[in-house]
Amino acid sequence: MPPQRILTKMLDITDLIDVEVTAAYVKYAIFVIVKMMLMSVATAFFRMKNKAFANPEDVVRYGKEEIAKKYLRTDPDVERVRRAHLNDLENIVPFLFIGFFYSFSGAGLSTALLHYRIFLGSRIFHTVSYLVPLPQPCRALSWLAGYLVTFSMMYRLVMVGLSLS
Amino acid sequence: MPPQRILTKMLDITDLIDVEVTAAYVKYAIFVIVKMMLMSVATAFFRMKNKAFANPEDVVRYGKEEIAKKYLRTDPDVERVRRAHLNDLENIVPFLFIGFFYSFSGAGLSTALLHYRIFLGSRIFHTVSYLVPLPQPCRALSWLAGYLVTFSMMYRLVMVGLSLS
């Protein structure tokens, strides 16, 4: 590459990176990941509290085989936490990718923070709605808020991409 | 760092980034993520159409407890969409990471596009095969195509890594 083109490319890449927005992304990504990881602990907690396990090796400590076997069962509370966890995976994974791309889209810091904050809030409220449980449409609306935030970020990415090509 | 080393490092990093390939990655990443997110809507649609819900708070609107309770059930169509969604997660998450790394591997734009397009096509065909359902081996082959694309990208990453070290 001729030196002039290298310099132009360097400037282009430097231009793409707004360290503040990407740092905000990393911060909120950590928050939602921690929130999601806590669901594993919640599942373990409800499995122990309600004595409902999925594997024979998990119930050995409860005594002889015939006694322990009755704890190999599904429990409504455990299944509820597991559904909330899976819903997190289904929604947080898209957010983490789209939010990362979005942080390089030239969005302003305050707009980016607004997206990241609403998403985090919607997922926390979704889990609360699921585990309490709150009457519908609490859970449905909290899910929808996070879903729309992800689409709003994708909309910007598409618009920026169209203006480049 | 001495100025000369900083410059060399800058040139190395600039060299790694082929904006066109990464932009193509982002575009196809958005497509597969949208495709995956639509599975949530499909699940909700089949739950309402077939009146099969997982949570007591979701069936309150269908009347008194004894009447509503009968809608708390698993339904073959709903379970089918959920399995397709989970299969998406299991396959699209690896693609999104590997495809991202791959976009920095120095692959040509047309080769990269070929990988991304086959993957997108394979996942769309997988969902169609799952939801229609088409006779086997339609679903198996569409799954395999996406699986092999991901391994093909990993193969290049390993080869590039070996040539560097």
Next chain:
Amino acid sequence: MPPQRILTKMLDITDLIDVEVTAAYVKYAIFVIVKMMLMSVATAFFRMKNKAFANPEDVVRYGKEEIAKKYLRTDPDVERVRRAHLNDLENIVPFLFIGFFYSFSGAGLSTALLHYRIFLGSRIFHTVSYLVPLPQPCRALSWLAGYLVTFSMMYRLVMVGLSLS
């Protein structure tokens, strides 16, 4: 932007990127992704070995409808592999994101490698514990090791972030 600010920003970004640590991340990311993807093959293997399928179109080859129908069932081995796969998703996705951010946190190569290697080992041991199955607390401890590695990387990210702001 005035040229001086552009240069400062370029140096900042160059400073963030330690190609060796990020290359180590990519290597271990590939390892854990391959490990996770092999769970799909394991599920297919146990479905065929134990003749336990989820979809009517998968059992057509076993004969007429009445005969084939009996293979539409859940099987303890298949469900075990599926739970191990889902646990991988729940734990490997956070690792892939946090490990990526962590590779830009200025961590030394040997510390980063220690984190990545323990995580990989913990997930392999988790799957072995799950599929053999080994008596508890083998599976619980291997899960915990990977969980703590992810939190340890997040701890560094938070500390670095706090020192910047």
